[in-house]
Amino acid sequence: MNRQKAARYRELAAALREDVQSGVYGEGGRLPSEEALAASHGVSRGTVRQALALLRAEGVVTSRRGTRRVVLEQPRVQSFAELSSFTRWARSLGEEPGGSVLDLHWRAADAIEADRLRLAPGTRVLWVLRLRTLGGEPVMVERTVYPEPVGALVAAMPADTVSVTELLEARGVVLADADHTVDLALADADDARLLDCAPAAPLLRERRRTSDPTGLPVEWSEDRYRAGTVAFTVHNSLATTALARTRSEG
């Protein structure tokens, strides 16, 4: 099928991640030197460094010239896959994701949509309105726009499709990049009705454009979360950054 062997450095990163998380070195403890890791895992120092760079980006370890790497507090990290898919995210939380398509139709892209999807205004796009639930409770209203080829795939999906993202991937659509903007919005009439909140109630809004490996936009979405249901967390460092979405602490 679609299998391929993982790179050595990814395997190594996974192994080290597990060691760290099972407390082999202890929080605040020190990792072995790169040289030592290279020897003990039978790879070159370069490969060890690639693996450690991943852990660094995830906020699992620090790194500083002159000293061994230090184990940080356990971060909550999500893979790109979990971020792209509400369904995957919910499952990784151990919650039951649900959702229903409330509206779906083709229409001409307005100026904003065209800009976001890098299309000419007026190009045909598929517009979809979905309600997302977590354990049966309504949590988020999702308004998504798909360009022509992807939209056709979405439109052809059964009405009760649980995860659009997963099905798209099964159809060969590859998601590689996403731009998220998080801010605040007020519930409109639809939001209020669907999320069971007051009109003009504050919602956490995430707008997102996802692209394939070519840089071609695959979807543009505006998601509105009921207050207190989610928070977005980002770990960032001098070198790199990692995004996650969490269940709000309330």
Add this chain to the structure above:
Amino acid sequence: MNRQKAARYRELAAALREDVQSGVYGEGGRLPSEEALAASHGVSRGTVRQALALLRAEGVVTSRRGTRRVVLEQPRVQSFAELSSFTRWARSLGEEPGGSVLDLHWRAADAIEADRLRLAPGTRVLWVLRLRTLGGEPVMVERTVYPEPVGALVAAMPADTVSVTELLEARGVVLADADHTVDLALADADDARLLDCAPAAPLLRERRRTSDPTGLPVEWSEDRYRAGTVAFTVHNSLATTALARTRSEG
């Protein structure tokens, strides 16, 4: 002073970033091959790859096996330094940052603060309340807690210090990692008074812990932005992620 020569790959990244942004390759255009860049800049391919990895993380270019790298839409990227400092961020926007310390005192850390700063509960910490303005308009209320050594530096600062972060850095405090959580909060009485909004008005909340290169927490802060003034944006890809804060469009 504190100067040091930048690494070759960072210089190269800066040069390429500039080329891309000045449209040398055009949006959607293709970069020269790694081999070609190595030759033309007189470095090895490894160094070129380090430089390109930076641009990849920033969302400036894509990368895919088998094809030249493609120029993406211009992303708004912020350095870690701009994210750590309200003042630097404001300046990079061309806006005039302002701020005033409204309250500042030593006290015993409560359970939450102790946890966030990885201290024992009851440890002495410095608590600071600040109002931040952009072009004279109140924009954000900042409640920050500093552990002992850093707190002493902050407490010793002149009351009209513009940028606490910059002054801390000048005093030798190095910021290396930050964890951000973005969600929604409702204005309490203080917020409402300071931000000139209604009590219980929705605000965009950012909670942040910043650490030094050792992994030792340096500050913990809860910032509340008036609705419509800022948004947080994140670019993330299969490999990496980059965070930014933007002036809200609304």
Add this chain to the structure above:
DNA sequence: TAGTGGTCTAGACCACTCG
């Protein structure tokens, strides 16, 4: 001063894209 991570090189092979 010894040990460590950061940078850089030179070369190799592989997996993938595209004409």
Add this chain to the structure above:
DNA sequence: GAGTGGTCTAGACCACTAC
């Protein structure tokens, strides 16, 4: 099949930390 980026190696030197 030619060209490209992804992975991996082996070795070198440097900057910094900590003793």
